[in-house]
Amino acid sequence: MRDAYHEELDSLTGKLVEMTRLVRSAISRATTALLDSDLQLAETVISQDTEVDRLFAEIEATIFDLMARQQPVAVDLRMVITALRMGTDLERMGDLAQHVAKVARLRHPDSAIPPELRATILEMGQIAERLVTKTGGCIASRDVESALELEHDDDAMDRLHRKLFKTLMKPTWQHGVEPAIDVTLIGRYYERYADHAVRVARDVVYLVTGSRPHEINLTG
């Protein structure tokens, strides 16, 4: 009985890591669909989000089963509670990648991104990918130090987000209101995606240490 219990607990980690893999792929392909005005790629991102939702439903079912039948305590209890929260954040990241793909689809065959902003959007997409990949690594390895680093990695996203708005508000902006709205929303989607990745990393810190990141004072 105890063995099946630990197998179920371990399966949570595996499924969460798999969710990070899926939502990394989704944001990567959504960014490409956006920059290449690739309708087919956008459609696959949109339709494949059900995979993310399905995985999260499995995680939820496992959690409820574990809690009802096993009454986990201490670190096991933290595992099931944080798994629920991490799953919620990762599921939302899938939605956000889907939102990016939907803008690509809406503007196809045109591009939603004016030429002078393509480099910024590409970089936001790349940072999003790096963040979620690192988050996946943290979940798998339970590496607190690297989870704590993610807070700072996210700063780069915030800088790009501000740069985006600056470009939109320049007097030299020639593209009018509609592309400005698209870019505003897309920028927000990437920024929120990164924010959720950081939240997942914070939950890894809590899972391992029992403390919130702001309570931890790492020296050396």
Added chain:
Amino acid sequence: MRDAYHEELDSLTGKLVEMTRLVRSAISRATTALLDSDLQLAETVISQDTEVDRLFAEIEATIFDLMARQQPVAVDLRMVITALRMGTDLERMGDLAQHVAKVARLRHPDSAIPPELRATILEMGQIAERLVTKTGGCIASRDVESALELEHDDDAMDRLHRKLFKTLMKPTWQHGVEPAIDVTLIGRYYERYADHAVRVARDVVYLVTGSRPHEINLTG
């Protein structure tokens, strides 16, 4: 011992309802700050969000304590798990009200909302208030039918959100890019706020019935 346990469980409901009260007040005052360009009111919304965060921290602490010491089962277990999720959503609603207030502060003494959009924003604010008030009632009364209604109440918000974009994209839009960006973000904040209120209501349905709203077939 058993009595203290039930008192702790009941305190969760009370605190969640209190959170709905705080975030309702926050979105109400944020909307007024936005429409009146009232800097002082915007500042109070921004600073008082810590109250919401503090309440959520209390809820989290109670949940962890309950789970570690009491191993709740069945409906009690659903209560602690959904309380954690409802608290997360409500805390986010507080953030979103704060975001609205920050736009009001950023544009003060000007208004972020052009005259032709003031009625729409006012209505979005009012719907947000009605949704969260109803959600609070559902948490207190555990009224499934009224929780299920919230899905439809949210449709009005989505309609207004689409109307907002239509206005921004009209050739008659005379306010340029900056106000369009502000309105795009503000519209998104209200829409997300409503979405979180609906999620909380869904958790009430799950709490009471053990089923997700889409699994329930209400007739008559």
